[in-house]
Amino acid sequence: MPAHCINRRLALAQRDGQAAKKEKEALYADPQWRKDNYIINRDSAGANPYFALQKLMWGNKRFVEGKSIHPRQDADVINTLSKGQAPFATIVGCSDSRVSAEILFDQGFGDLFVTRTAGQVMAQASYGTIEFASGVLGTKLIVVLGHSYCGAVDAAIKLPENPPGHVVTLINSIKPATKRYFGISENLLDFAVKQTLSTK
Ligand SMILES: [Zn+2]
Structure with a gap:
């Protein structure tokens, strides 16, 4: 592509970029838009x-x-x-x-x-x-x-204490949260995730 065509395309892109920026700024300043988008x-x-x-x-x-x-x-x-x-x-x-x-x-x-x-x-x-x-x-x-289906908490439920490798730091830290479960209505994983949050 000739150089003057490339320069023209760049100039158009920059102009479009400036226009898009102004449009975005106007949008962000619009009270109704801010309300509609929970800003x-x-x-x-x-x-x-x-x-x-x-x-x-x-x-x-x-x-x-x-x-x-x-x-x-x-x-x-x-x-x-x-x-x-x-x-x-x-x-x-x-x-x-x-x-x-x-x-x-x-x-x-x-x-x-x-x-x-x-x-x-x-x-x-x-x-x-x-x-x-x-x-x-x-x-x-x-x-x-915390979040649902947490793999780390699930591993702490399933693995024994003191597994090999640095993962022991994670498993042994989470395990106490899994031991406070006594068959209440929610499943063990959800319960244990909440326990990890409440003990922070
Ligand atoms: Zn997780």
Whole structure:
């Protein structure tokens, strides 16, 4: 393709990019659109844990309803974040590939400070990570997030204590949660996941 054609296509793409950016900014400023898409002001979420939790819950509502807007994932945001970050929440969750916090809560770059281990087992580094988020970055909300069908908790139910390898750290940390079960109405796996959360 001749150089002048490539330049013209690039110019058109950049013009379209600018138009798309303006359109997006107008959309985000529209009160009705914000209401329809459950938008919580980011500054409010950063300043107040109540609004931070609301922002996560409404983002999850978008995800559940198939209305994710995938906010703050463009080049401008990435450039801005190169100067610093101010996430509005800390998430302590499982490493499971099916529970990525940014996707589940429909958030973007710079929004969530996340620490994940299998079965959301806490380690010294996990506590340090949470302290850093709270003390240095100023997040005011910490969410401990468990999930259904957790493979780590399921393994802790099925495997004996002290299995070989580093996995022993996970299994032995989760096992106490599985031993408080006494045949209540929900299944053992669901019960044990909730126990891992209540003991954090
Ligand atoms: Zn899990």
